[in-house]
Every structure is written in C-alpha cells, then in structure tokens.
Amino acid sequence: MKGLFPVLYRDYVMRTTSPLWLFFDLVVPVMYLLMFGVGFNSALGLGIELEGRSLSYNEFFLAGVISMACFGLAMNQSYGFFVDRDSGIFYETLTYPITRGEFLLGKIIFQCILAVIQTALSLAAAAWILGVNIPSSSLVYLGVGILIVTSGWFFTFASLAFLMRRTDTFNTVINVAYFVLMFVSSMFYPIDRLPSAFRVLSYANPVTWHTDVFRWALTGVGSTESALVQAAAFFIFSLIAFRVALWALSRAVE
Amino acid sequence: MKRTTEQPAIEVTDLRKVYHKRGSMPVEALKGISFTVRRGEIFGLLGPNGAGKTTAIKILTTLLRPTSGSARILDRDVVQHPLEARRAMCAVMQDNAVEMFLSVQNNFRVYGRFHGMSGADISRQSSRVTEIFGLQDVLNMKGSELSGGQKRRVQVAKTFLVDKPVVFLDEATTGMDSFNKRETLEAIKHEASRGRTIVLTTHILEEAEELCDSLAIVNHGRIIASGSTQEVKSSSLRLITVTLTFNRVTSGVLRKLERLKPHKIAHTEDTIDVQVRSESVAMDVLNSVRSMRGFRHFEVAAASLEDVFMDIVDRQERAGDT
Numbered sequence: 237m238k239g240l241f242p243v244l245y246r247d248y249v250m251r252t253t254s255p256l257w258l259f260f261d262l263v264v265p266v267m268y269l270l271m272f273g274v275g276f277n278s279a280l281g282l283g284i285e286l287e288g289r290s291l292s293y294n295e296f297f298l299a300g301v302i303s304m305a306c307f308g309l310a311m312n313q314s315y316g317f318f319v320d321r322d323s324g325i326f327y328e329t330l331t332y333p334i335t336r337g338e339f340l341l342g343k344i345i346f347q348c349i350l351a352v353i354q355t356a357l358s359l360a361a362a363a364w365i366l367g368v369n370i371p372s373s374s375l376v377y378l379g380v381g382i383l384i385v386t387s388g389w390f391f392t393f394a395s396l397a398f399l400m401r402r403t404d405t406f407n408t409v410i411n412v413a414y415f416v417l418m419f420v421s422s423m424f425y426p427i428d429r430l431p432s433a434f435r436v437l438s439y440a441n442p443v444t445w446h447t448d449v450f451r452w453a454l455t456g457v458g459s460t461e462s463a464l465v466q467a468a469a470f471f472i473f474s475l476i477a478f479r480v481a482l483w484a485l486s487r488a489v490e
Numbered sequence: 491m492k493r494t495t496e497q498p499a500i501e502v503t504d505l506r507k508v509y510h511k512r513g514s515m516p517v518e519a520l521k522g523i524s525f526t527v528r529r530g531e532i533f534g535l536l537g538p539n540g541a542g543k544t545t546a547i548k549i550l551t552t553l554l555r556p557t558s559g560s561a562r563i564l565d566r567d568v569v570q571h572p573l574e575a576r577r578a579m580c581a582v583m584q585d586n587a588v589e590m591f592l593s594v595q596n597n598f599r600v601y602g603r604f605h606g607m608s609g610a611d612i613s614r615q616s617s618r619v620t621e622i623f624g625l626q627d628v629l630n631m632k633g634s635e636l637s638g639g640q641k642r643r644v645q646v647a648k649t650f651l652v653d654k655p656v657v658f659l660d661e662a663t664t665g666m667d668s669f670n671k672r673e674t675l676e677a678i679k680h681e682a683s684r685g686r687t688i689v690l691t692t693h694i695l696e697e698a699e700e701l702c703d704s705l706a707i708v709n710h711g712r713i714i715a716s717g718s719t720q721e722v723k724s725s726s727l728r729l730i731t732v733t734l735t736f737n738r739v740t741s742g743v744l745r746k747l748e749r750l751k752p753h754k755i756a757h758t759e760d761t762i763d764v765q766v767r768s769e770s771v772a773m774d775v776l777n778s779v780r781s782m783r784g785f786r787h788f789e790v791a792a793a794s795l796e797d798v799f800m801d802i803v804d805r806q807e808r809a810g811d812t
C-alpha cells in the first residue's frame with residue numbers, strides 16, 4: 237500500500253499549485269449554498285412544505301449541496317483523467333512501480349478527503365452563516381454517506397473518461413450529464429409536485445437517492461424505510477460502477 | 491567495447507499482439523518477435539512507422555498484454571509479475587507525457603516520489619538532470635507552457651532522475667532541435683556507460699547507428715535483421731560506396747564502371763557514387779579509374795544503416811514476404 241502515497245502527493249501538489257483546481261474542488265458547492273441560500277430563502281419566505289413538515293430553503297438545500305460536493309468532485313476528477321490521457325501522463329503513470337489498485341484507491345481516497353473537507357465547509361457555513369440547525373446524530377450518516385457517494389460517482393465518471401477518445405464528445409457528455417443529473421433530481425427542489433414524467437425520471441436518478449438520504453439524516457424528512465431502500469440502491473449502483481470502471485481501465489490502454 | 495555481463499536484461503520470446511477493434515479487421519501488430527538485450531547495452535528497435543515498435547514497448551512496460559509469447563525484464567515476467575517488472579524500469583512513452591498543470595520542478599518531484607525516492611535525493615538528482623538537459627530556464631514553467639521539444643527533454647530528464655536499471659525510450663528525440671538532440675544523445679550514452687540498460691525505438695537510422703550497441707530491425711511486425719550494429723550492417727549483402735571525383739565525368743568513365751556490374755551507380759557533373767557488394771569489387775573500381783585522365787580523388791564508405799535497411803526491406807518485399 238506504499239504506492240498510495242505518491243498518488244495522494246501528486247494530487248495534493250496539483251491542488252496547492254493550481255488555484256483553479258482548488259476553486260472547483262472546494263469552493264463551488266459552498267458558493268451555491270450561500271448564493272441560493274440567501275436568494276431563495278428570502279424569495280420563498282415561509283419555506284418548503286415537505287411530507288407535512290415546513291423547512292426553510294436553507295435547511296432543505298443543505299442536503300443537495302452535500303450531494304453536489306461529492307458528485308462535482310467525481311466529475312472534476314474524471315475531467316482530470318481525460319486531460320491526463322490526452323497528455324499521455326495517464327499511460328506513463330501506469331508504468332510506475334505501483335499497482336493499478338493503488339492507483340485507483342489513491343485517487344478515491346484523495347477525492348474522499350476533499351469531499352469531507354467540502355462537507356465540513358458547507359456544514360459550517362450553513363450552521364454559522366445561515367443559521368441552519370444540524371443535528372449531531374446526522375454526522376455519522378453523512379460521514380459514511382459521502383464516502384460511498386463520492387466513490388460511486390468517481391467510478392461512473394472515471395469510466396467515461398477511460399472509454400471516450402474524443403475531447404468534444406467527452407466535454408458534451410460531461411456537461412449534459414452534469415446539468416441533467418443535478419437538475420432532474422431532488423437536489424434543488426422537492427420533486428413530489430413536479431409533472432409526472434419529470435418526477436419518474438428524478439426518482440430513477442441516483443442523485444435523488446443519496447440526496448434524499450442526506451436530507452433524511454439532516455432534517456428527519458421521509459421515512460427510515462425509504463431512506464434505507466435508497467441507500468441500498470445507491471450502494472448497488474456503486475458496486476456496478478466499480479466493475480465497469482475496472483473494465484474501462486483495462487480497455488483504456490488498448 | 492562496453493562491459494556487459496552474461497545474464498540478459500531483457501528476454502523477449504515469440505511475442506505476438508493482435509489488436510481487436512470493433513467494426514474493423516483485427517490488426518496483427520507483432521507477428522512473433524524474439525530478441526535479447528544484454529545488461530548495460532543500448533539496444534535499438536528500428537523500423538518505419540507502423541512497424542510495431544511502440545506495441546513492443548507497451549508490452550515490455552506492462553501497458554499492454556501480449557496475445558501470446560513472453561517477455562522478461564531482469565528475469566521478471568511482465569505478464570505474471572507486472573509490478574516486479576515495473577520496479578526495474580522507467581519509460582518515456584511516445585506521447586509528450588508531462589504533467590500539464592505542474593511546473594517542471596514539480597514534475598520531477600512527483601516522478602521521483604512515484605519511484606520511491608526521498609525528498610533529498612529528488613533535489614540532488616533534479617539539479618543534476620536540470621544541468622545535463624539545460625532546463626534551468628523552464629524549471630518554473632508549467633507543463634502546458636512548454637514546446638514539444640521541451641516536453642520531450644523533460645521526459646527524458648525524468649528517466650535519468652531515477653536510478654532504474656532498465657530504461658525504455660520510445661522515439662525520445664522526436665521534436666527536439668538538433669542542438670538538444672545532440673545533448674540528449676550524449677546523456678543517453680553517458681547513462682549507459684554507468685551500467686544502465688537502454689532500449690530505444692527510432693525511425694531515424696543515423697541516431698541508432700550512433701548510439702546502439704545492438705539492434706533489431708522491425709518491419710510489418712517481424713524482425714527482419716538483428717545483432718550488433720556492426721553485424722547488422724555487414725549481414726546484409728556488404729554494401730560499400732565508393733565516391734570518385736573527376737574534373738568532369740565523361741560517358742567513357744561511366745561505361746567502364748558499368749562493366750564492373752556495380753549494385754548501383756549515380757553521378758553528378760564531377761562525382762560518381764558507385765555502390766558495390768564486396769571489397770574486391772571496390773578495389774576493381776579504384777584500379778580501373780586511378781590512371782585515368784581527370785581523376786582527382788576517391789572516398790570509400792561503409793553503407794549506412796539507412797542503406798542496409800532499404801536493402802533488406804527491398805529484398806523482402808520482392809520475395810513477397812510481408
């Protein structure tokens with residue numbers, strides 16, 4: 237497992253010397269939280285009725301922001317993989333004296349560390365700036381959740397980066413996926429009052445599954461059973477993505 | 491001659507690689523190649539574009555799995571023990587692989603870490619390679635700001651930063667200007683003289699001729715000639731070029747030379763290049779012109795690798811063996 241350290245070191249050097257990466261990896265979700273929070277929270281006044289509970293928009297949106305953090309990190313990482321393949325450094329890395337497993341695991345661990353930092357930043361901003369109450373019982377669920385969610389999306393988007401050859405195709409797919417997966421989900425608004433086609437699509441979207449679980453942990457909205465089902469569904473989704481990513485990595489080299 | 495010990499650094503046995511791509515015919519990039527590289531030697535894998543050189547390097551560096559056959563790096567099988575094999579090597583692949591978002595300095599740091607070096611070792615070695623490859627001016631530039639030739643130099647410098655026994659260089663001098671190329675070739679020679687084994691591919695034959703102790707010529711996925719550089723040059727039919735200079739070349743001289751049945755003959759206003767296949771014919775050429783009026787001087791040169799390569803490929807293609 238010694239081979240993990242250089243993988244982490246490389247990504248660390250990259251973030252600390254390129255402010256752009258750091259910005260996208262750490263700041264974007266918090267900015268969403270603060271800007272949407274201030275805007276929508278005052279615009280919506282009384283807040284959001286959800287399953288018989290009334291939540292302020294800030295309370296509602298915090299789960300979405302944490303989802304966005306994990307999801308966005310995985311997406312940035314896949315962009316990184318694509319750039320590295322394009323420059324050839326990706327292939328060179330595979331000739332270094334580390335195992336493929338250490339390579340992938342190192343990447344995931346780094347993403348998970350960033351996800352933990354981002355979540356901490358978002359929770360701190362929510363609690364201290366927006367005055368959202370964060371129950372301490374939710375922290376364990378959030379902790380385990382962000383590790384699984386970050387990994388699941390990491391495998392999904394890494395597979396795209398490993399399989400696609402053309403920059404324009406990759407950029408298009410990534411941008412469309414980013415937009416559709418985030419907006420056709422429960423990340424920004426409750427989906428139970430959406431038009432039915434939209435609602436069905438949103439329920440089929442893994443982003444909805446983990447956002448609902450995070451929301452359940454943070455606000456208590458929704459039943460424990462449905463949170464369990466959604467958590468299990470996302471876990472299975474992650475396992476499948478993991479298998480696909482391994483296959484895609486072997487294909488990437490050919 | 492360089493010192494080489496008996497146990498080979500690299501052993502390649504009957505290596506085949508077939509690429510399967512959806513929607514197109516399978517491509518047999520390697521059709522069973524075998525060669526041995528001794529320790530401390532510079533070995534050249536030569537051949538035209540598409541010959542299969544990069545495919546061979548990718549298999550040796552564990553990026554690709556062969557369809558069949560085997561390859562061992564310092565007795566470690568690249569398929570069965572890829573990690574062990576990678577521990578013995580470092581490689582410059584054909585792309586201009588540098589870290590785009592990192593400075594050259596940080597490129598060195600990261601590369602050194604991946605190869606298990608300590609921070610102090612990395613600093614010491616990076617100053618050394620910076621010096622050798624003249625990279626002082628670009629040390630703080632990001633990979634994305636470098637020219638193609640500069641990226642290439644950084645890449646080669648990286649492999650000399652770490653002290654791995656086997657080095658693979660796939661078209662290492664591509665994109666370098668002639669000044670940088672000269673320094674790079676010198677650096678490669680220097681590293682080999684310290685006992686490292688270097689395998690390089692190139693389609694530039696002069697480069698190989700200057701650097702390599704031994705080589706294999708690949709064409710259409712097959713080795714068509716191999717051995718020490720001298721052996722390969724003389725194994726093909728001996729080719730000797732005699733260049734004769736006259737005040738003026740006359741048809742009488744040309745007719746006289748044609749009678750000796752040279753391999754090839756070409757002339758300008760005052761010189762004639764006669765290519766012959768043996769030393770005795772070369773002597774005949776000289777004897778037949780030396781007392782002629784207007785003859786000024788001559789030069790005898792062994793065939794270049796380029797000539798040999800063309801000769802072998804020509805003969806093979808004529809024999810329909812492709």
Ligand SMILES: Nc1ncnc2c1ncn2[C@@H]1O[C@H](COP(=O)(O)OP(=O)(O)O)[C@@H](O)[C@H]1O
Pocket residue numbers: 490509510511517518519537538539540541542543544545546
């Ligand atoms: N990924 C690939 N898929 C299909 N064919 C390939 C692939 N890579 C190389 N080839 C083919 O294999 C042959 C050898 O290529 P390569 O090893 O790159 O040759 P060289 O390095 O000598 O120029 C060529 O015909 C090339 O088109």
Ligand SMILES: [Mg+2]
Pocket residue numbers: 540543544545584661
């Ligand atoms: Mg090549």
